[in-house]
Amino acid sequence: MVASHLLGNVYNANGRSAVPLQDAGVVEEGRDLVKQFGELVAVDRVTVPIRRGEIGVLLGENGAGKSTYLKMLNGYLKPSGGTIYYEGKETRFGSARHAVRKKIYTIYQSSALIDLFTVKENMALSFPTKSSSELRAMIEKYGKDVDLNTRVALLSGGVKQRLEITRALESDAKVLLLDEPTSVLAYEERDRLFKDLQKLGEEKNLGILITTHKLRDVIDYCKRVTVLKQGKVVLQKLVSETSLKELTIAMFGASEDFEEATVAGGVRADETSKILDVEHLVVRGTYVQTAVQDATFSMYKGEILGIIGVAGNGQLELADAVYGLRKPLGGKIAPSGPILKQGRRLKIARVAFTTDDPVQVGLAPNLSVKDNFGISLVDQLSRGPFVKWDALEKFSDSAIADFEIKCDSPDRTLRELSGGNIQKVLAARELGRDVDILIATHPAKGLDLHTTLMVYRHILGMAKRGVAVLLISEDIDEVTYLSDRIGVMYEGKLSTVKSKKDWTKQEIGALMTGAHMVSGAASAT
Amino acid sequence: MVVLVSVLIGALLVTDAGQSPINAYTTIFTSTFGSTSRLVYTLSQSAPLILVSLGLVIAFKSSFWNGGGEGQMLLGGMTGVIVTYLSHQAGINSTPVLLFLGFAGAFVVSGLWASISGVLKVAFGIDDIVSSLLLSATAAFLVFYLVRVPFRAASTSTAAVLASVSIPSAAVFPSYGGLSGGFILAVAFAVVLYFVFARTKFGFRLKVLGDNKNTASAYFGKGYSNRLFVLASFLSGGFIGMGGMTMVSAFTYNIIAGASGGAYSAGGFTNSYGFIGIAVVFLVALDPLLAIAGAIFFATLVIGGLGLLVQLNIPSSLTITISGIAILFVSARIPITDRLRTIGRRK
Numbered sequence: 001m002v003a004s005h006l007l008g009n010v011y012n013a014n015g016r017s018a019v020p021l022q023d024a025g026v027v028e029e030g031r032d033l034v035k036q037f038g039e040l041v042a043v044d045r046v047t048v049p050i051r052r053g054e055i056g057v058l059l060g061e062n063g064a065g066k067s068t069y070l071k072m073l074n075g076y077l078k079p080s081g082g083t084i085y086y087e088g089k090e091t092r093f094g095s096a097r098h099a100v101r102k103k104i105y106t107i108y109q110s111s112a113l114i115d116l117f118t119v120k121e122n123m124a125l126s127f128p129t130k131s132s133s134e135l136r137a138m139i140e141k142y143g144k145d146v147d148l149n150t151r152v153a154l155l156s157g158g159v160k161q162r163l164e165i166t167r168a169l170e171s172d173a174k175v176l177l178l179d180e181p182t183s184v185l186a187y188e189e190r191d192r193l194f195k196d197l198q199k200l201g202e203e204k205n206l207g208i209l210i211t212t213h214k215l216r217d218v219i220d221y222c223k224r225v226t227v228l229k230q231g232k233v234v235l236q237k238l239v240s241e242t243s244l245k246e247l248t249i250a251m252f253g254a255s256e257d258f259e260e261a262t263v264a265g266g267v268r269a270d271e272t273s274k275i276l277d278v279e280h281l282v283v284r285g286t287y288v289q290t291a292v293q294d295a296t297f298s299m300y301k302g303e304i305l306g307i308i309g310v311a312g313n314g315q316l317e318l319a320d321a322v323y324g325l326r327k328p329l330g331g332k333i334a335p336s337g338p339i340l341k342q343g344r345r346l347k348i349a350r351v352a353f354t355t356d357d358p359v360q361v362g363l364a365p366n367l368s369v370k371d372n373f374g375i376s377l378v379d380q381l382s383r384g385p386f387v388k389w390d391a392l393e394k395f396s397d398s399a400i401a402d403f404e405i406k407c408d409s410p411d412r413t414l415r416e417l418s419g420g421n422i423q424k425v426l427a428a429r430e431l432g433r434d435v436d437i438l439i440a441t442h443p444a445k446g447l448d449l450h451t452t453l454m455v456y457r458h459i460l461g462m463a464k465r466g467v468a469v470l471l472i473s474e475d476i477d478e479v480t481y482l483s484d485r486i487g488v489m490y491e492g493k494l495s496t497v498k499s500k501k502d503w504t505k506q507e508i509g510a511l512m513t514g515a516h517m518v519s520g521a522a523s524a525t
Numbered sequence: 526m527v528v529l530v531s532v533l534i535g536a537l538l539v540t541d542a543g544q545s546p547i548n549a550y551t552t553i554f555t556s557t558f559g560s561t562s563r564l565v566y567t568l569s570q571s572a573p574l575i576l577v578s579l580g581l582v583i584a585f586k587s588s589f590w591n592g593g594g595e596g597q598m599l600l601g602g603m604t605g606v607i608v609t610y611l612s613h614q615a616g617i618n619s620t621p622v623l624l625f626l627g628f629a630g631a632f633v634v635s636g637l638w639a640s641i642s643g644v645l646k647v648a649f650g651i652d653d654i655v656s657s658l659l660l661s662a663t664a665a666f667l668v669f670y671l672v673r674v675p676f677r678a679a680s681t682s683t684a685a686v687l688a689s690v691s692i693p694s695a696a697v698f699p700s701y702g703g704l705s706g707g708f709i710l711a712v713a714f715a716v717v718l719y720f721v722f723a724r725t726k727f728g729f730r731l732k733v734l735g736d737n738k739n740t741a742s743a744y745f746g747k748g749y750s751n752r753l754f755v756l757a758s759f760l761s762g763g764f765i766g767m768g769g770m771t772m773v774s775a776f777t778y779n780i781i782a783g784a785s786g787g788a789y790s791a792g793g794f795t796n797s798y799g800f801i802g803i804a805v806v807f808l809v810a811l812d813p814l815l816a817i818a819g820a821i822f823f824a825t826l827v828i829g830g831l832g833l834l835v836q837l838n839i840p841s842s843l844t845i846t847i848s849g850i851a852i853l854f855v856s857a858r859i860p861i862t863d864r865l866r867t868i869g870r871r872k
Contacts (some may be wrong), residue, residue: 325743362744367736371729
């Protein structure tokens with residue numbers, strides 16, 4: 001029997017994993033795996049055994065190395081170091097197909113089915129020798145509610161996933177790997193997924209490993225958990241032997257209360273400075289029906305409201321709705337207070353860096369840098385129908401100097417700048433506007449430390465000038481440094497918004513990972 | 526650079542055909558620029574192409590991919606014929622008035638026609654290239670009908686060639702020392718367009734819309750952006766229509782719907798300017814002022830082709846070939862320079 005590892009004692013004195021090798025219960029294991037991309041070490045000597053009949057889980061924040069580790073176990077990536085054992089033997093996968101031939105199946109976040117084909121056609125691809133009625137019987141074994149002749153594109157994420165699992169199991173899979181399986185599921189479909197996995201896993205003696213960043217997945221359904229943080233294993237235990245508190249500490253770091261904020265707090269949040277009311281907001285999502293299920297909060301002049309959540313819990317859609325990019329399905333967003341009296345619309349600036357593409361909504365890549373500065377400033381800097389180019393040039397020059405944007409001339413095409421500098425253009429422009437509200441979504445994503453601090457400085461400056469700031473972030477440190485009040489977003493619902501001093505890091509972490517929703521859990525602290 | 530390469534390739538072709546390339550190019554040059562009168566003639570001839578190119582500059586800057594230049598030009602020309610003809614019948618005889626009515630009519634009709642594609646795009650997401658091309662064919666057939674039935678010329682000798690009524694002589698564009706007023710008008714419009722794009726909020730917003738629709742929607746409002754797009758399509762068609770009117774008023778005086786004319790060129794009225802204009806604007810990177818020079822270059826090829834035919838017995842298809850090669854290189858240039866730039870950056 002494998003010994004349980006205590007926190008901190010995962011590795012023995014040699015720095016190698018202390019798990020004995022010959023364990024018949026382990027179907028696959030990546031031992032001391034390392035994966036390096038140039039300078040970046042994404043996975044740093046991680047060992048995770050996958051046991052038959054059990055669901056194991058890799059838990060960690062985005063970027064912790066979970067998917068990378070998984071991709072080494074299925075042959076998609078070649079390890080830079082370490083060994084993979086499969087059914088007791090040392091194995092090297094030549095390719096992902098090689099691993100599939102060895103009955104290691106992977107289900108990714110984005111569906112691997114062919115959207116244009118029907119269910120039947122997709123299944124027939126993998127099982128060319130089976131007849132239609134055999135295919136139908138196979139699918140119905142795993143759930144009756146799929147019509148074989150539907151085009152896959154029309155199915156929900158959960159149904160597509162189930163089909164892929166069906167496909168894997170009917171091919172006599174021995175190992176099933178799932179990368180963030182709950183991220184494309186509607187909130188209700190998750191239970192079904194896990195129940196199926198548990199049942200089938202035991203029936204067929206499958207080894208299952210999933211990756212996730214949601215605590216609820218771990219506690220409710222998994223047997224063993226490995227927490228990864230920045231590529232390293234920080235905890236590896238039976239779920240029954242750990243606790244929510246231990247897991248959140250492992251993921252987010254030691255729990256201390258915050259040091260006093262460097263920003264002078266004490267912003268008066270009352271009716272005279274209130275600027276926006278959001279009530280029971282419901283917003284549509286891209287993958288799920290409703291990304292925001294219920295959010296209620298108010299924004300006040302000069303105050304920074306930080307909403308933190310792990311990616312995919314609805315906060316981006318919330319910000320888009322406030323800005324006006326998405327129409328809400330329900331609830332209301334309304335200006336309040338003195339703005340109403342002035343009878344004008346709210347002026348909102350937006351700095352948002354979400355995906356890897358630096359050119360987002362807000363920039364025009366084939367126009368010059370100067371032109372791009374003009375996009376949101378053209379109203380501010382114009383006389384009648386004419387653009388005040390001299391004023392725009394002055395702004396452009398000072399913004400380039402201020403943010404240290406590397407470009408030899410403001411007439412350069414924006415696209416020719418490096419990604420980071422493109423981001424700086426957007427940030428410099430938005431943070432220089434004369435507005436009522438600033439929406440800052442991951443405002444420092446992808447930026448180096450120096451620029452990050454510059455962006456923070458500008459955000460704080462705007463708040464001091466009376467702008468109401470909505471900060472959307474994934475980073476506890478960022479959110480706690482900048483915000484006056486903080487709310488946590490989980491599965492589309494916004495927690496109570498409290499003043500920064502009423503929170504602890506650990507409370508935030510627990511809410512971010514859904515600990516409060518785990519059945520039977522006591523309070524997250 | 527593109528010009529150079531296509532000219533060189535043309536030279537190779539000529540040599541292959543047994544003639545001296547130097548002879549050929551000299552002929553082109555002399556027949557187009559050889560004397561003041563010829564120079565002036567060439568410049569005048571380029572006027573319609575300039576206007577068409579300006580219309581395409583507006584279109585492409587706003588990402589309205591206007592493939593219907595041919596039809597829009599035909600409609601513009603026909604409208605010009607009809608308006609001036611009827612006005613004259615109604616007793617209007619003054620040249621400025623007739624010209625004004627003709628150009629205004631051409632602008633509005635062609636503009637509306639092009640804006641159909643614009644509306645289809647914003648309202649239903651229908652591809653603008655496809656709709657503008659198909660509508661172009663429709664426009665051509667519409668013009669055919671107008672030429673052959675209601676506005677048929679009084680006397681036609683050959684049954685196969687049908688001409689429309691001619692515009693009244695008062696509606697002919699005056700020339701100044703041989704230089705058609707049309708050229709002056711076209712250059713004036715080019716300057717105005719340059720000014721609009723360089724200095725006005727409207728022009729600026731059009732550029733943003735053309736580059737990133739999402740940005741425009743987010744910062745200018747979705748409704749406004751859509752309306753802006755439709756307006757751009759209208760203006761684009763309008764300029765192209767004016768190009769057609771110039772063709773009629775300064776050169777052809779009527780429209781001939783050849784029985785063998787394809788759907789797109791109605792027996793050669795447009796000289797394929799609707800498509801050549803696309804090459805022009807890409808060659809000059811959508812700059813309104815440079816478009817003047819680009820149009821002159823292509824017009825030269827078209828006219829020089831005639832000189833070749835007359836003097837050296839080289840089929841005018843040589844110049845069409847050079848145009849074609851230029852178009853090829855222009856369209857390839859953008860992906861090629863893109864790739865060169867990315868490679869340069871990666872180093």
